[in-house]
Amino acid sequence: MQHTVDLNCDLGESFGAYTIGMDAAVIPFITSANIACGYHASDPLVMDKTVALAQQNGIQIGAHPGFPDLMGFGRRNLNASPQEVKAYVQYQLGALAAFAKAHGMRLQHVKPHGAMYNMAAKDEALAQAICEAVASVDDTLILLGLSGSKMLSCAAAMGLKCAKEVFADRAYMPDGALAPRSRPDAMITDEKEAIARVVRMVKEGKVRTVTGEEIAIQADSVCVHGDGEKALIFTQKIREALTAAGIAVAPMREFIK
Numbered sequence: 001m002q003h004t005v006d007l008n009c010d011l012g013e014s015f016g017a018y019t020i021g022m023d024a025a026v027i028p029f030i031t032s033a034n035i036a037c038g039y040h041a042s043d044p045l046v047m048d049k050t051v052a053l054a055q056q057n058g059i060q061i062g063a064h065p066g067f068p069d070l071m072g073f074g075r076r077n078l079n080a081s082p083q084e085v086k087a088y089v090q091y092q093l094g095a096l097a098a099f100a101k102a103h104g105m106r107l108q109h110v111k112p113h114g115a116m117y118n119m120a121a122k123d124e125a126l127a128q129a130i131c132e133a134v135a136s137v138d139d140t141l142i143l144l145g146l147s148g149s150k151m152l153s154c155a156a157a158m159g160l161k162c163a164k165e166v167f168a169d170r171a172y173m174p175d176g177a178l179a180p181r182s183r184p185d186a187m188i189t190d191e192k193e194a195i196a197r198v199v200r201m202v203k204e205g206k207v208r209t210v211t212g213e214e215i216a217i218q219a220d221s222v223c224v225h226g227d228g229e230k231a232l233i234f235t236q237k238i239r240e241a242l243t244a245a246g247i248a249v250a251p252m253r254e255f256i257k
Contacts, residue, residue: 012050037092040066040074066113
């Protein structure tokens, strides 16, 4: 059986005079870029530069909307209502879509960021608000969400296209949630372990959790983080390992229908 998977990375998370991530180095090895939209990170100049970088490298782009929390990098849980979250997502989609149009591109997908992503994985009202926001702006967009999450079940119920995401460098809890970053074992730092886990998630649909249990997981897209110490090595070697394992790597637009 031929497996196909997308390789995505969060990009455009610099702000003003501050540089975060190795965008230019990482981008040739991925197929989809999740671009920050100014709420958890980024600014108009960074957004414009990142879209241009993706266009030059032939990479598909998606919006990476988060909570309005620059100080906390969008990783703090905010007590925002579903109505507020819907408006936050609509606003950020509109901003990135403008830069995409200016560079002759269009958005492929939407991937919520950080706390919004993790909260919507379990909170159905929040997940519904995000799905409604995406559908109201462009119902052809693919919603990228955690495998097994409420966000994906809501998207499917609404008829939105959705892609199941797994993480190369994050540990999993027994319920399929990502291990909280407060845990010392939340991040996978050993490149060989990360690569083996990715190949297994794609080919076998399984992952070992922090408790040692095996759980089922589905992988349409693999996330590699562009701001980690080993971001470039991880991305290069994961791409090579997927190809060596007979797994095709392609933008999600090509196989998510």
